[in-house]
Amino acid sequence: MSENELSCREFVEIVTEYLEGGLTPAERVRFEEHLDGCDGCVNYLDQIRTSISLTGRVTTDDLTDETKVELLAAFRDWKRD
Amino acid sequence: MDNDASSYTPPPGEAVTVEALRRGDENVFSELVTEHSPAMLRVARMHVSSQAVADEVVQEAWLGVISGIDRFEGRASLKTWIFRIVANIAKTRGERERRSVPFSSVGGREGNAEAAVDGDRFLDAGRWAGHWTSAPSRWSELPEEQLVGGETVGVVEAAIAALPEVQRTVITLRDVEGWSSEDVRNALDLTETNQRVILHRARSKVRRALEGYLDGEQR
Numbered sequence: 423m424s425e426n427e428l429s430c431r432e433f434v435e436i437v438t439e440y441l442e443g444g445l446t447p448a449e450r451v452r453f454e455e456h457l458d459g460c461d462g463c464v465n466y467l468d469q470i471r472t473s474i475s476l477t478g479r480v481t482t483d484d485l486t487d488e489t490k491v492e493l494l495a496a497f498r499d500w501k502r503d
Numbered sequence: 504m505d506n507d508a509s510s511y512t513p514p515p516g517e518a519v520t521v522e523a524l525r526r527g528d529e530n531v532f533s534e535l536v537t538e539h540s541p542a543m544l545r546v547a548r549m550h551v552s553s554q555a556v557a558d559e560v561v562q563e564a565w566l567g568v569i570s571g572i573d574r575f576e577g578r579a580s581l582k583t584w585i586f587r588i589v590a591n592i593a594k595t596r597g598e599r600e601r602r603s604v605p606f607s608s609v610g611g612r613e614g615n616a617e618a619a620v621d622g623d624r625f626l627d628a629g630r631w632a633g634h635w636t637s638a639p640s641r642w643s644e645l646p647e648e649q650l651v652g653g654e655t656v657g658v659v660e661a662a663i664a665a666l667p668e669v670q671r672t673v674i675t676l677r678d679v680e681g682w683s684s685e686d687v688r689n690a691l692d693l694t695e696t697n698q699r700v701i702l703h704r705a706r707s708k709v710r711r712a713l714e715g716y717l718d719g720e721q722r
Contacts, residue, residue, distance in 0.1 A: 429633025434619040438703035442684060444695075462638030466620075472642050472650070473710040477678035479656045480663065482541035489558060493536055493565050494529060500569045501527030 428456040433463045437470055513577055521581060524572045536565060539582070542680045543589045546690055549672050550590075550597030560596055564589035579689075586690040619707035640718055655716065662712035666705055673698065674705035 433456055439445050440453050457463055485493075523531040540561055547557040547564075567588045575584060626634050642650060649655065663671055663679075672691065676682045682690075688698050 429625070430635050431620075431622075431625045431633040434707070435703075437619070438699055438706060442699055442702075444699055460634075462635040465639040465641050469639055469642055469710055469714065470706060473659070473706060473713050474678050476651070476656060476659050476713065477663070477674065477706075477709060478681065479651070480660050480679050482675060482679055483544050483554065485536070485540045485544070485558060485561060489562050490533075490536060490540075493562060494533060496566055497527070497529060497532045497569055501529075 426452070428452050430456075430460060430463055430466075433457075433460075434466060437467060440467075441470070511578060514580055517577070517581055521572065521575060521577070524568075532569075535568075535585075539585060540565075542676055542682070542690075543586065545672050545675050545680075546586060546589055547593040549668050549691075550593035552597075552600055556596060556600070557593070560593045561589060563592050567592065582686065583689050586686075590690065590692075617704050617707075619703065620711070639714065642717060645717060649717070655713070658712055658716045659709055662709045663705075666708060670701050670705040670708075673701045674709070677702055678706070 433453070436445065436449070436453065440450065445453060457467065520531060520535070524535075543561045543564060544554075544557050547560040548554065551557050551560060564585070568585055571588070575581070579587075624636055626632050626636055663674060666674065669691075673687060673693075676687045676690070677684065684695070684698055684702075687693065688695060691698075693701070
């Protein structure tokens with residue numbers, strides 16, 4: 423491994439920057455070169471992507487129906503004023 | 504936020520929405536409440552101590568939207584404006600509760616202890632130092648129903664619930680609600696770097712939890 427090659431340990435710490443488009447062009451090249459020769463990191467990146475898409479399936483807390491009804495009533499009242 | 508006011512262009516359809524609200528269109532109001540309330544609750548929850556109070560904060564924010572819509576000037580998007588209202592109300596409530604928000608710890612304290620992957624997964628010495636000792640497995644080879652099953656999503660949910668508040672909020676807004684990083688930065692008043700560092704930690708932990716579950720089952 424030459425000195426300016428990325429290690430896997432470093433790779434996993436800049437994955438988010440890569441996905442967010444935060445790497446400089448040179449860093450991006452290093453990242454992608456590492457990816458070309460490392461199956462473990464190919465899998466890691468794939469795991470992160472899978473993980474993000476699974477997170478998209480989580481449902482979030484919402485207001486109670488009661489609160490929503492109250493808000494709609496408040497909106498109606500305001501309109502009347 | 505305010506410094507880009509001169510170059511700001513509202514999202515398409517926004518003028519129509521604002522006009523409808525001013526006219527008192529209940530459907531448009533109701534749609535907005537449905538669209539934004541989950542994320543508003545998440546933002547409120549960062550500042551106040553209970554879900555019940557967060558609920559009140561969001562309700563109060565919507566009342567603020569109703570009474571303020573005539574004064575909305577469109578210098579930022581409606582969404583940004585709404586989330587500023589909820590954040591302000593939540594902060595005030597939080598201060599009253601004397602519960603300070605640990606925003607200052609965002610990039611600091613937790614420090615380097617939070618590696619994305621356990622250190623013992625990498626070789627420490629030799630020609631291949633820094634390389635995987637045991638490489639991550641290929642999840643795409645798992646049966647589809649296992650990967651997207653309710654139980655797997657439950658693992659993600661539990662991992663998110665266990666995150667520190669700020670990480671939980673950022674990953675929820677980004678990856679559950681699908682917000683852009685810019686919207687998250689505006690709503691939470693974070694720098695680009697902080698937003699990314701927080702997101703990185705949160706995503707890394709969710710992946711780690713999934714690995715424990717998915718690979719554990721395989722073996």
